[in-house]
Amino acid sequence: MRRILNQIGIASLLCCAALPATGFAADPVPSVVTEGKSAPNVDNSAINDRDRYAGNKTPEDQFNTPEDRNLLAAVRRSVVHDKSLSLMAHNIKIIVNTGAVTLRGPVKTADEKMKVEKIVLAVKGVSSINNSLDVKTN
Template identity: 80%
Template sequence: MGRIFNQIGTAVLLCATILPCTGFAADPVPPVVKEGKSASNVDNTAINNRDKYAGNKTPEDQANTPEDRTLLAAVRRSVVQEKSLSVMAHNIKIMVDAGAVTLRGPVKTADEKSKVEKIVQTVKGVSSINNSLDVKTN
């Protein structure tokens, strides 16, 4: 057993000394990322923090019954299969609890927000919808 750990340690040491020479560890960050000009426009970290601390349901609160998981999968599939929606809309947070669906996250337009809700309404088993989607303004 000690021999195996010794070989693993040697391999880790070799990797640590070889990688910096190959340029993998020292690759510079692209200038666009350094400047971060559009960083606040491309993620919804602030919205995630708002939802987390405001006592709102998050995907971590998703019910774990087989019925809720099946309905969640059906709702997600319906949203993702709608190709006219933006990537932003495809990535919304969806939570299901006893047939009640909660939608959170940013979408591009008010029309897209209502379109997502209409798509979810067509899924069999949805009893109600809490549409808390945010429309991106900039």
């Protein structure tokens, strides 16, 4: 079952990457909330366990409206297309709820965390950001 879900996830990402860009015009100043932590042991496995039991929303809890799906695809495409970001940053969790974007997962540096936030802010349709990305310190 897990293998099938992984294949569906990969197919979904490939489909999203093929969608046309919706634009990068700035909306009226979206609000930004920055959370997360910095620690040497930041990794996705531990974060996944934390999110699963802390009552935090995960990508599986995402609303399934066409607008949210299109905005999610545009945000994901913008993050993945920036080749200056690390593989960790390309694989962050992105959750969209009526224009509000939540970012979770590990990134390599505080600068990368801010860069991802700026990239997401530039996507048309983003009304607010909850930046809960965690910075992995060496």
